[in-house]
Amino acid sequence: MDLLDDDGAALLQEALDTLDEDGINETDPFDLDFDDSGASISPDDLLDNTSEPPDLDPLSLVDGEESHDGNSLSSTDLLEERVTAVRNGEDALMTSVSDFTSILSRTGIHGPRHLQTYNLKRRAVKIGSGGQFTVYKEIPGRFFGNEGLVIKRVKVFLSREGNSSFASGSDYRQRLRSLELEVLALSNPYLRNHRNIAKLVAWGYDYPYPDTPVPVLFVEEALMTLTDLLKIDNERLLGSQPQDVRHQLLLDVVSGLEALHRLHIVHGDVKPDNILIYKDSAGNEKVPLCAKISDFGVCVDLESPEDKLTIDSYYGTEDWRAPEASDYARWQGDAFNPDVMFRFDSYSLGLLILSTFINRGEPVKLKMSGEEPVEVALFMLREDATITGPLRMQIGKALRQLLATDPWKRSLASPELLKLDTPAFSSWLAVAQDTRRVAANVGIIDPAHNQGPRFWYRLDPSLLAELEQQFAESRNDLSLRHAGDVLLGMAQCITGAKPSYLNRLLTYITEAARSGYSPARAVYAQLMHAHGQTPAFDEQTLDKWLLQAVAEGYLFASPSSRVTEEQLQTAKQAFRDAGGFCTDSFTRKPAILAVARDRKRAEEWLTANKRVVDINGNTLLHVAAALGSIDVVQWLVENAKMPVDVPNDNGETPLYKACQAGQTNTVYYLLDKGAASSITTRRDKLTPLHWLITFPGCSTRTVATRFIREGGADVNALMVPERTEEGAYAARRNFMAH
Numbered sequence: 085m086d087l088l089d090d091d092g093a094a095l096l097q098e099a100l101d102t103l104d105e106d107g108i109n110e111t112d113p114f115d116l117d118f119d120d121s122g123a124s125i126s127p128d129d130l131l132d133n134t135s136e137p138p139d140l141d142p143l144s145l146v147d148g149e150e151s152h153d154g155n156s157l158s159s160t161d162l163l164e165e166r167v168t169a170v171r172n173g174e175d176a177l178m179t180s181v182s183d184f185t186s187i188l189s190r191t192g193i194h195g196p197r198h199l200q201t202y203n204l205k206r207r208a209v210k211i212g213s214g215g216q217f218t219v220y221k222e223i224p225g226r227f228f229g230n231e232g233l234v235i236k237r238v239k240v241f242l243s244r245e246g247n248s249s250f251a252s253g254s255d256y257r258q259r260l261r262s263l264e265l266e267v268l269a270l271s272n273p274y275l276r277n278h279r280n281i282a283k284l285v286a287w288g289y290d291y292p293y294p295d296t297p298v299p300v301l302f303v304e305e306a307l308m309t310l311t312d313l314l315k316i317d318n319e320r321l322l323g324s325q326p327q328d329v330r331h332q333l334l335l336d337v338v339s340g341l342e343a344l345h346r347l348h349i350v351h352g353d354v355k356p357d358n359i360l361i362y363k364d365s366a367g368n369e370k371v372p373l374c375a376k377i378s379d380f381g382v383c384v385d386l387e388s389p390e391d392k393l394t395i396d397s398y399y400g401t402e403d404w405r406a407p408e409a410s411d412y413a414r415w416q417g418d419a420f421n422p423d424v425m426f427r428f429d430s431y432s433l434g435l436l437i438l439s440t441f442i443n444r445g446e447p448v449k450l451k452m453s454g455e456e457p458v459e460v461a462l463f464m465l466r467e468d469a470t471i472t473g474p475l476r477m478q479i480g481k482a483l484r485q486l487l488a489t490d491p492w493k494r495s496l497a498s499p500e501l502l503k504l505d506t507p508a509f510s511s512w513l514a515v516a517q518d519t520r521r522v523a524a525n526v527g528i529i530d531p532a533h534n535q536g537p538r539f540w541y542r543l544d545p546s547l548l549a550e551l552e553q554q555f556a557e558s559r560n561d562l563s564l565r566h567a568g569d570v571l572l573g574m575a576q577c578i579t580g581a582k583p584s585y586l587n588r589l590l591t592y593i594t595e596a597a598r599s600g601y602s603p604a605r606a607v608y609a610q611l612m613h614a615h616g617q618t619p620a621f622d623e624q625t626l627d628k629w630l631l632q633a634v635a636e637g638y639l640f641a642s643p644s645s646r647v648t649e650e651q652l653q654t655a656k657q658a659f660r661d662a663g664g665f666c667t668d669s670f671t672r673k674p675a676i677l678a679v680a681r682d683r684k685r686a687e688e689w690l691t692a693n694k695r696v697v698d699i700n701g702n703t704l705l706h707v708a709a710a711l712g713s714i715d716v717v718q719w720l721v722e723n724a725k726m727p728v729d730v731p732n733d734n735g736e737t738p739l740y741k742a743c744q745a746g747q748t749n750t751v752y753y754l755l756d757k758g759a760a761s762s763i764t765t766r767r768d769k770l771t772p773l774h775w776l777i778t779f780p781g782c783s784t785r786t787v788a789t790r791f792i793r794e795g796g797a798d799v800n801a802l803m804v805p806e807r808t809e810e811g812a813y814a815a816r817r818n819f820m821a822h
Contacts, residue, residue, distance in 0.1 A: 102337075129132075178426040183549060186567045187264065187452035187726040188287065189539040191271035197288030197302065202227065204290045204300075208235060217379075221305065236266075236301045237290050269349055274699070278518055280340030282306070294380050298436070299549070303378075306360035310375060312363045314445035323372060328508035330440050333361070335512050336375035341433060341497035344377065346699070350425040353379065354432035360627045370511035387390070398425050406431035407457070410493055423521060427491035434486030436500075439787040441479065442468045450487070458487040478504050537784040540573035547627055548577050552588075568601020575604075586615060594620050606633030606641075637665060639777060653780070664745030664778050666710045669698045680707040686716050690724055701733035702741075709738035709754065712747035721757055728759045739795075746778030746780065751787060761795025767806040773797050 188195070199207065208220035217236040269275055270284035285306045289297035307313075310333065313321060322329045337359055344351055351358075364374035394498050398409055406428045408414060415424075428738075438461050439448050448464065450457035462481050484503055485495035495501060499516075503509065532745060551566070552572055557565035566574075575592040578585045593611055596604035600621075609626045614621045619626060627646050634641050634655035643649040657804040661669045670676050676697050681687045686704060697707055705726045708716040717738070720726045729737045742750040751772075755761070761772045772791055779787050791797040 186570045193271050195287035197286055199290045226710050232305050233302045234305045238299050240298055249698045278343050280376050282376045306362050310356035310359035311445045331508055332512040333375040333503050334437055335499050337497050338497045340377035345426055351429050352398055353400050354429055355401050371515045398428055404432045404435055406503050424491050427494045430486045430494040434483050441471055453509050456489055461487055540576045543577045566598040568599035571596035572604045601634050602633050605629035606638040635659050660746045663710045666744045667672055668702055669704055670707050680711055681713050683716050702731055705738045706741045709742040709750050710745045714749050714752050715749055728757045739762055740772055743772040744777035748783045755790050761791040761797040770803045
C-alpha cells in the first residue's frame with residue numbers, strides 16, 4: 085500500500101479488515117460460521133479430530149465425482165454452514181419462505197410444483213408417516229408427471245397466527261427445519277448422484293386449503309424397506325444366492341452412511357426401516373438390488389436450535405441405539421463431544437449387519453449379564469449355520485470394530501469393513517463405481533444449471549408474491565427479514581415488470597446492501613446513479629463497499645474521484661492472494677493454507693506421506709499454485725518431484741489453479757518447467773486461457789502469448805457446458821423463438 089496516500093490506505097485497510105465482519109450479518113443466516121478458533125470446520129476435521137485430511141479410503145465412493153467450476157457457492161458449503169452453525173449454537177429460526185428460497189437458489193433443485201387444483205388429499209394415498217414427514221403416493225393412472233416418485237409433506241399445523249400469512253407463522257417456520265437439512269443433504273453434489281442415497285427430484289407445495297401452501301419433496305419411489313425385504317414372504321426376491329444379496333445390500337448401506345459422515349451428517353436412526361430397496365437399473369443378475377439410505381439428519385437439534393448439540397440431539401430407536409447413547413448422566417457438560425454421535429451410528433450399523441444375516445431385520449438383543457455386547461453378537465453369528473467360511477469371518481471382524489464397548493474405538497462406516505475376495509463383492513464394486521452418475525429425470529432441470537441468477541429469472545410468480553408479502557410483514561416483525569441474497573434475487577426477478585418495477589427494485593437492492601450482501605453492495609451505487617436516485621448511504625461507506633467487493637472478486641470496478649486505481653489494484657491483489665476464483669474446499673481449511681504458504685511445513689506435511697488435500701483430488705501443489713506461494717511451488721516441483729501437470733479429479737492442473745487466481749509469477753515458473761496450457765478440465769472443457777481476466781492488465785498479453793507459444797494453448801478453445809435433455813430442449817426452443 086505504499087503507493088496510496090494516508091486516507092486512501094486507511095479506507096482500503098478498513099475495507100479489507102472488515103470483509104468477514106460485514107459478511108457475517110445477523111440478517112443473513114447463510115453466511116459462513118466458524119468455530120471458536122476462527123477456522124471453518126471441515127468434514128475431515130470433524131471425523132478425525134485433526135486439521136489434517138485423512139487418507140482417502142480406496143473403496144470410498146465419496147471421491148468428488150462432481151467437481152466445481154467456481155461459478156457458484158456449492159451446496160457442500162451450504163451444508164457445512166448449516167451443520168457448523170448448529171454445532172456452535174448459532175442456528176437462528178428460519179424466516180420461512182425467504183430462507184428456504186435462499187437455499188433453493190443455491191442448490192438449484194427443480195421446482196416448485198404446485199399441487200393446488202388437485203391436492204394430495206384428492207390425488208394420492210398416504211403410505212407412511214414419521215416424526216417430520218407424511219409420505220404419499222399418487223393414485224396410479226389418474227395423474228401424470230410424478231410416476232416413480234413419492235411425495236413427502238412436512239408435518240405442520242394448518243393454522244395461522246393473528247392476521248399474518250400462514251407461511252409466516254412460527255410453527256410453519258419451525259417445521260421448515262425438517263425440510264432444510266433434507267434439501268441441503270439430498271442436493272449436495274456428493275450425495276445427489278450417490279448410488280446409495282435416496283434421490284431428491286423436485287420440490288413444491290401442497291395446498292390442503294387454497295391459501296395454505298405446505299412444502300413437499302418429490303423423491304424416487306422404492307420397492308420396499310429392508311425390513312420388508314427380509315421377511316420370509318419376500319425370500320424369493322433375494323434370488324438363488326440370498327447371502328450374496330444380503331452382503332451387497334449391506335455394502336450399499338455402509339457406502340451411503342460413509343458418504344453422510346463425510347459431510348457432517350449423523351444419521352441418528354440407522355435401522356432396516358430407514359433403508360430403502362430399489363431394483364438396480366444399472367445392475368444385472370449378479371447385483372439385482374440396491375439399498376439407499378433415507379430419513380437422515382435427525383441428530384441436528386431442530387427443536388432447540390438455540391442450544392448447542394447435546395446427547396439429547398441423538399434420537400434413534402431404542403432397539404437400535406448404542407447403549408451409551410441412553411446413558412445421559414455419562415455425557416453431561418463437557419463430557420459430551422458431538423463427534424461421538426458418529427460412533428453411535430457405527431454401533432447401530434453393527435446391529436443392522438447382524439440382524440440382516442441372522443434375524444430377518446428384526447432387532448437383536450445383545451444385553452446379557454456379565455458379557456460384552458460384541459461377544460454376544462459373535463456367539464449369535466457362530467450359532468447361525470447358514471453363514472459359513474470367509475463371509476462369517478469378515479462379518480465377525482466388522483462386528484468387533486463396530487460394537488466395541490468404548491465408542492471411540494469403533495470404526496466409522498466404510499465398504500472396507502465388508503470387503504471380501506468373492507465374486508459377489510467384485511460384482512458389487514464394479515456396479516457401485518460405474519453407476520454413481522444417474523440419468524436425469526425427463527423434464528427436470530439439472531441443478532447445476534438452475535442456480536443463482538438462473539434460478540431467480542425463472543422463479544415461480546406465486547413464490548415471488550409470497551416473498552413480497554413476507555417482506556412487507558417484516559417491517560412489523562424483524563424475525564421475518566429476508567437474507568441479502570434473497571433480496572437481490574427478488575430485484576433480479578422483477579426487472580421485466582416495467583414500468584412498475586423500479587421502486588421495488590431499488591428498495592430490494594438497498595435492503596440487500598444494508599444486510600451486508602456483498603454482490604448487492606458491489607452494484608448498489610451504480611444502480612442508484614443509473615436511475616438518478618440518491619444513495620441511502622454516505623460516500624465513504626459506498627467506497628468501502630466497493631473495495632470489499634473487489635477484494636472478493638468483483639473485477640469490473642472503475643477508478644473515480646474518490647477510489648483510486650492503486651486502491652483497486654491492491655484490493656484485486658488481496659483477492660488473488662486468497663486464491664482468487666478457486667472455490668475448492670481447501671480454501672476453507674486454514675491448516676492446509678498455512679502449510680501451502682510455508683516451505684518447511686510443506687516438507688513436513690509431505691514427509692507424512694500425504695498427497696491429496698481434499699476430496700476433489702487437489703494436491704499441495706494445486707494449493708500453493710492457487711495462493712501464489714512461489715517458493716513452495718518451486719520446492720514441490722524441484723525437490724519433492726511432483727509432476728508439474730498433476731491433475732485433480734476434474735483434470736485441473738496446478739497451472740489451471742494459478743490461472744484461477746491470476747498468479748502471474750507462478751504461471752511463468754510453471755511454464756518454464758514445461759506445464760501445458762492446452763489441458764482442458766473434464767467438466768465444461770475449460771483451459772487456462774479462459775481465466776485471463778484474473779491477471780493484472782499489465783501482464784495479460786505476456787501470459788496469453790506464453791500460453792499459446794510455449795504451453796500449446798488453443799486460441800479457439802471453447803467452453804463446452806454439460807448438456808442435458810432439458811438444456812437441449814431449451815436451446816431448440818430459444819432458437820425457434822428468435
